[in-house]
Amino acid sequence: MNLFSNTLIFHSEVEAQLVAEQVYNCRLEGNILSCPIKEQRAVDLAISLSDVALPIVEGASCLLPFPKHERECQDDDAPQVYVACLSAYNNGKLHGMWIDCTQDADEIQYDIEWMLSWSPCHNYEACEEWAIHDFQNWYGIHIDEYESIEKLAELAQILSEHGAAYAAYYEYDSSEASVEGFQEHYWGEYESEEDFVYDQLEQQGLIKNLEDMGIPSFYLNFEAIARDWFIDSYYSVEEGYKKVYIFSRF
Incomplete structure (x- = not known):
């Protein structure tokens, strides 16, 4: 034989x-x-x-059916990437699987290596190169084709905890984004910048003081105050209808 x-x-x-x-x-x-x-x-x-x-x-x-169900991401809502074998891709074959990025970096690496070991090209050439050909559930954050495994794991775990608010912060300045920075600068979700201004003035007791003096709050120009605040001190990221995330600049 x-x-x-x-x-x-x-x-x-x-x-x-x-x-x-x-x-x-x-x-x-x-x-x-x-x-x-x-x-x-x-x-x-x-x-x-x-x-x-x-x-x-x-x-x-590789002659056996690829049992990707054994390790492929089963959580439809988890940040995940579709990792493909480049040896197979370059030979006109599609081989890859969706990987859950909320795992530790080592586990993501293991999933990739496991997927590559089942490549249809594994018998006649080294199958070591891979690339990200698709991604989902990253709240609008773009994932590069060759994003590092460590960054995938870190970003996915942060998004799982903080969701779209962190994604908005990350997209505004990805080079400086960090969990500590997010927690320091994030003020919350509001319907509008004017709504944020009203909330802050109310928490400071200014709205009640005016009303105690017989001055209704609608006499205040919240739009003008917001315009002034958001020139230097704050910025907002619009997420949808009547939904903005507010961050401080300093």
Whole structure:
């Protein structure tokens, strides 16, 4: 038997025979079938059409269906990336899986290496290069094709805790964004900048003082006050209808 070809051990001689009848250039010995690597697709198809139990594969795990369900991200809401094998991609094949980035960096790295080990190109070339071909649930933050694993893990864990508010802060100045900076500068979610002004004046007791003096709060020009505050001291990021995140500049 040629040890440099793909070797499949079926559960019975009958199953091995059913597959062998559909593939050229293969050698059958009992329940063991060996075939050239170039016949890989034909063997895959024959196994599927024959409806036989999956064989044990020596040195050719890629002939087995890729069991990505074992490690692929199952949380639809988690920040995640679709990592693809570049060896497969460059050979016209699609191979990759969605990876949960709320894991530690080491676990993300393991998932990537595990995915690469199942590449359909694994038998005839090194499958070590990968790239991010898609991403979702990052609250509008763009993920680069070659983003570092450490950054993915850190950013995903922060977003899981702080959500869209942190994403707004990050997008405003990603080079300086940090958890400490976010916690220091984030003032909360409001309907508008004017709503924020009213809330601050109310907390400071100024609204009540005016009302005690018989001056209704609607005499105050909250729009003008907000315009003044947001020139130097604050900035806002609009998230949607009547929804803005307020941050201090200093």
